[in-house]
Amino acid sequence: MTEPVLSVRDLQASIKGQHILDGVSFDVAPTGVTALLGRNGVGKTTTAKSLLGLVHRRGEIRLDGERIDEELTHRIVLRGVGYVPEDREVFGRLTVAENLDLAARDRSELDLVHRLFPELAARARQLAGTLSGGQQQMVALARVLQNRNRLLVVDEPTKGLAPRVVSEVADALASAAESVPMLLIEQNLSVVARLARDVVVMAEGRVVHRGVAAELFDSPARLQALLGVHREEPEAAR
Amino acid sequence: MSTVVLLAVTGLGLGALYFLVASGLSLIYGLMRVLNFAHGAFLTVGGYVGFTVGKHLAHGASSWPGFVLMLLVGTLTGAILALLTELLLIRRLYEREIEQVLVTVGLGLAAVALVNGAWGSDSQSFPAPAWTARTTSLLGAEIPNDRFVCIAAAVGVLAGLLILLHRTRYGLIIRAGVENRAMVTALGVDVRRAFTVVFVIGGAAAGLGGVLAALYNSTVSPGMGDALLIYAFIVVVIGGLGSILGSAAAAVGVALLQQFTNYYAVTGLGDFMVVLALALVLLIRPTGLFGRTA
Numbered sequence: 001m002t003e004p005v006l007s008v009r010d011l012q013a014s015i016k017g018q019h020i021l022d023g024v025s026f027d028v029a030p031t032g033v034t035a036l037l038g039r040n041g042v043g044k045t046t047t048a049k050s051l052l053g054l055v056h057r058r059g060e061i062r063l064d065g066e067r068i069d070e071e072l073t074h075r076i077v078l079r080g081v082g083y084v085p086e087d088r089e090v091f092g093r094l095t096v097a098e099n100l101d102l103a104a105r106d107r108s109e110l111d112l113v114h115r116l117f118p119e120l121a122a123r124a125r126q127l128a129g130t131l132s133g134g135q136q137q138m139v140a141l142a143r144v145l146q147n148r149n150r151l152l153v154v155d156e157p158t159k160g161l162a163p164r165v166v167s168e169v170a171d172a173l174a175s176a177a178e179s180v181p182m183l184l185i186e187q188n189l190s191v192v193a194r195l196a197r198d199v200v201v202m203a204e205g206r207v208v209h210r211g212v213a214a215e216l217f218d219s220p221a222r223l224q225a226l227l228g229v230h231r232e233e234p235e236a237a238r
Numbered sequence: 239m240s241t242v243v244l245l246a247v248t249g250l251g252l253g254a255l256y257f258l259v260a261s262g263l264s265l266i267y268g269l270m271r272v273l274n275f276a277h278g279a280f281l282t283v284g285g286y287v288g289f290t291v292g293k294h295l296a297h298g299a300s301s302w303p304g305f306v307l308m309l310l311v312g313t314l315t316g317a318i319l320a321l322l323t324e325l326l327l328i329r330r331l332y333e334r335e336i337e338q339v340l341v342t343v344g345l346g347l348a349a350v351a352l353v354n355g356a357w358g359s360d361s362q363s364f365p366a367p368a369w370t371a372r373t374t375s376l377l378g379a380e381i382p383n384d385r386f387v388c389i390a391a392a393v394g395v396l397a398g399l400l401i402l403l404h405r406t407r408y409g410l411i412i413r414a415g416v417e418n419r420a421m422v423t424a425l426g427v428d429v430r431r432a433f434t435v436v437f438v439i440g441g442a443a444a445g446l447g448g449v450l451a452a453l454y455n456s457t458v459s460p461g462m463g464d465a466l467l468i469y470a471f472i473v474v475v476i477g478g479l480g481s482i483l484g485s486a487a488a489a490v491g492v493a494l495l496q497q498f499t500n501y502y503a504v505t506g507l508g509d510f511m512v513v514l515a516l517a518l519v520l521l522i523r524p525t526g527l528f529g530r531t532a
Contacts, residue, residue: 054424074423074425077426083425085424089418091414091418093413102414103425105426144425
């Protein structure tokens with residue numbers, strides 16, 4: 001197998017003294033989407049934040065073989081890790097254009113952003129705080145996708161969005177994933193089934209399953225055991 | 239009528255001083271979450287260094303260039319003090335709020351003690367140019383020119399800050415950082431540089447305020463910074479942490495309230511009214527007049 005773009009070994013993290021991650025280890029393949037799954041509160045978002053250095057963490061994190069676990073957040077991002085946080089976290093008091101300007105590095109992929117989200121150009125001067133949830137998610141994605149990245153870390157991009165918007169966001173992620181590997185945290189299993197090739201499942205601060213997405217989705221019993229869900233027929237993401 | 243005009247312009251002059259201190263405090267807290275209790279010391283030392291330069295000028299400070307030089311020296315002193323404070327002390331204590339408070343309070347006390355030692359504890363008359371003490375007639379009121387100087391300086395600083403915040407990349411980083419600092423770093427921006435910029439700008443404004451406060455009071459004294467700092471904190475809270483326009487509006491409001499109450503009611507009641515206004519704002523709108531609601 002080719003070298004992973006990201007490899008995580010024995011990642012430990014605590015927030016406000018509480019132990020959240022207890023030795024998380026997994027790889028992200030150099031192409032395609034790797035989904036990080038698990039029930040609420042198992043540490044998926046903390047894992048994403050740990051990769052970015054946004055929470056205090058220990059363990060080994062390598063990006064293309066180089067250690068990044070001692071680095072500051074902005075340096076990790078400058079190495080080419082694009083981060084789309086849970087709850088979008090757009091700057092509500094800045095305009096759409098300012099949100100994008102702030103995150104601009106090389107802007108080599110600006111054409112892709114304009115193609116994916118034509119709406120944003122028309123709303124460039126609007127305050128991001130006045131946008132709908134779906135539009136804010138587009139801003140959060142555009143901020144990251146405008147630059148060339150080596151890895152995208154995308155945390156619950158469809159959370160709280162209407163079904164039509166979910167499929168738009170999934171389209172955008174699919175386009176982005178053609179050129180950049182992605183670690184995707186997502187509760188909507190239809191979106192996961194559509195996008196992900198590999199899956200990593202967490203429970204109680206540890207990884208409990210690694211494998212191919214299709215195999216997991218083909219086994220209702222395993223899906224039930226790992227995620228506690230019966231998968232319904234995918235609709236929104238199609 | 240002339241009394242009202244005199245009180246209003248004098249109040250605006252005082253408000254200008256509050257703003258020069260509060261604008262820095264507000265940006266520093268808004269972006270860095272640092273309560274800088276040493277900010278008054280930046281003002282005091284800036285005032286004293288400006289004062290000393292003025293005293294040693296060949297023609298005193300009575301000329302325009304001499305006065306401008308004092309202002310520049312005070313501003314620069316505040317900026318350098320702030321830069322050193324940020325790089326040597328604050329930078330090591332990010333996210334450690336108790337330690338920051340202890341260090342800035344300690345620095346403030348030490349700086350004032352040093353000023354006491356170096357220049358003496360008595361207030362000394364400030365070598366202001368004669369034209370600042372003359373008056374200009376406005377709507378029947380004879381208003382000392384130094385009030386206009388303070389107001390003009392504060393308006394200039396306000397305009398400069400607004401240009402910085404809305405027309406430059408640093409301004410963009412500062413505005414974003416006030417809103418969500420962690421997310422700024424998560425977009426690949428080294429927010430610490432903006433911290434230093436904000437700290438230095440705040441120190442410069444306080445240093446400028448030191449020379450202007452000396453002009454306004456006609457004296458320098460070791461306690462001048464702390465006297466203004468208390469009201470500046472009130473201004474920051476009323477205006478909304480991190481909001482420059484909020485600080486400007488609150489500075490004017492607080493100073494006018496103080497002036498008019500002290501004159502028309504009882505001297506000293508104005509100060510009490512300011513605290514009352516603070517309590518009311520905290521009860522009705524805890525984020526301040528221009529602050530974000532959560």
